[in-house]
Amino acid sequence: MATVTPTAAPPQETSSPPAPSPAQLARALGVVGGGPVLLDALELLGPLSAVGRWPRCLPPGRGRRAAWILTGKGVAALVVDHGVVRPWLRRWGSTPGERKRRLPGDPDRAPLFTSTRAVTVNAPAEEVWRWLVQIGQDRGGFYSYDWLENLAGCQLHSADAIHDEWQDRHAGDDLFMGPGFGTKLGKVDPPHALIIENWGAYVIEPVEETVCRLIARSHADRGVGGLAYVLFIELPHAIMELKMLHGIKERAERAHDARARG
Helix, strand or coil: CCCCCCCCCCCCCCCCCCCCCHHHHHHHHHHHHHHHHHHHHHHHHHHHHHHHCHHHHCCCCHHHHHHHHHHHHHHHHHHHHHHHHHHHHHCCCCCHHHHHCCCCCCCCCCCCEEEEEEEEECCCHHHHHHHHCCCECCCCECCCCHHHHHHCCCCCCCCCCCCHHHCCCCCCCEEEEECCEEEEEEEEECCCEEEECCCEEEEEEEEECCEEEEEEEEEECCCHHHHHHHHHHHHHHHHHHHHHHHHHHHHHHHHHHHHHHC
């Protein structure tokens, strides 16, 4: 998922609430980016202190010791975050073959990096698609942490049932992330791929008749947009997407099992 580009919400074509006020937008940015900003600040302490050696400028005593401890935490956070946690999150659940294979929506130009996350779903691809295609703030939600998304002002509720009126979607349709803002669908290929502009793609690949893989593929662009994504969006996006994959898996398997039991 790269940065989401806001689009105007035509009132006559959508049930989404009006666009957020500046205060609501600031609240959303604070909830989404607050944690990453604090982590980024901590991680900057290590390199900056190594260059400036600022703790040694402090008088001996508790202040200097506290500064060195904070610097050590900054170095540790930098190494663990970018050397362990993020690489793991970028490949979570996926196989080497899935990470190497070209998937729908992949760009021709090499991105800064690619994330490929996946989960095995014990349900047919058609069942998984029915849950996937109805995502959206004004539809079935995102099957993730509703309380956290609503803390950011998204005003959504993840559906626990299939709604027939949400199944018919086409390229160019709005996909709302919150009241009045979001992105658009780039390609709708049932029951195989849902490509979302400025976000990425969700691909469903059958393994057996009643087993499939749900793959989430996203790219960070080179340049300022990719840097902003890494600093402010990547970690919350990864956490929410892992929950979303599990949310779709649980709902699709529950519906398939209920249908099999008759």
